[in-house]
Amino acid sequence: VIQAWYMDDSNEDQRLPHHKDPKEFVSLEKLAELGVLSWRLDADNYETDEALKKIRESRGYSYMDFCDICPEKLPNYEEKIKSFFEEHLHTDEEIRYCVAGSGYFDVRDHNDAWIRVWVKKGGMIVLPAGIYHRFTLDTDNYIKAMRLFVGDPIWTPFNRPHDHLPARKEYLEAFVEKGD
Ligand code: KMT
Ligand code: NI
Structure with missing residues (x-):
């Protein structure tokens, strides 16, 4: 339910997979080194799922809502789709659990290359503050x-560059090896 790979650098439709040729997959362990955490959960039973409950309790995820991304349900759909795809960071974790459908969360690696993280039904990911x-x-x-x-x-996106924010500095200190 979660797969990741390095992206090519073509300007084609953002909704295409954008694999390199040959494909270059990225392990979940490598994602964890960047601070990106992931779980596979039972999306048909999220209301009673003990595994989800444990994650929420241990990580303090008290707030919860749903984001339904389709033209009928998301106000200002086109505008939002555009702003989601602007490179940005947040001052807090971005935590998303896909309970239906699928989407791509692109993250920068240590060398500023794009890794595309494909999250499908049952996949939950945490993007650390400052990535x-x-x-x-x-x-x-x-x-x-x-x-x-x-x-x-707090959903505020800070579009790149926002390197002076404490969240960015703390991210680099925590997850980017010295001298890398
Ligand atoms: C975000 O912050 O980029 C989003 O909320 C995207 C939609 S969540 C699948
Ligand atoms: Ni975001």
Whole structure:
């Protein structure tokens, strides 16, 4: 339910997979080194799922809502789709649990290369505070994601460059090896 790979650098439709030729996959362990955490959960039973409950309790994810991304349900759809795909960071974790559909969360690696993380039904990911990233739907054009947060949510995106923010500095100190 979660696969990741390095992206090519073509300017084709953002909803296409953008694999390199040959394909270059990225392991979940490598993602974890960048601070990107992931789980596989039972999306048909999220209301009663003990595994989800444990993650929420241990990480303090008290807030929860859903984001349904389709033209009928998301106000200002076209505008939002565009802004999700602007490279940005947040001052807090971005936590998304895909309960239906699928989408691409692109994250920058240590060398500023794009890694495309394909999250499908049952996949949950945490992007750490301060990582540069962006989001797009894939060609299926639909995702329903649970959004989690520690306390009152702050969704503000800071478009790149925002390197002076404490969250950015702390991210680099925590997850980018010295001298890399
Ligand atoms: C974000 O912050 O990029 C989003 O909320 C995208 C939609 S969540 C699948
Ligand atoms: Ni974001």
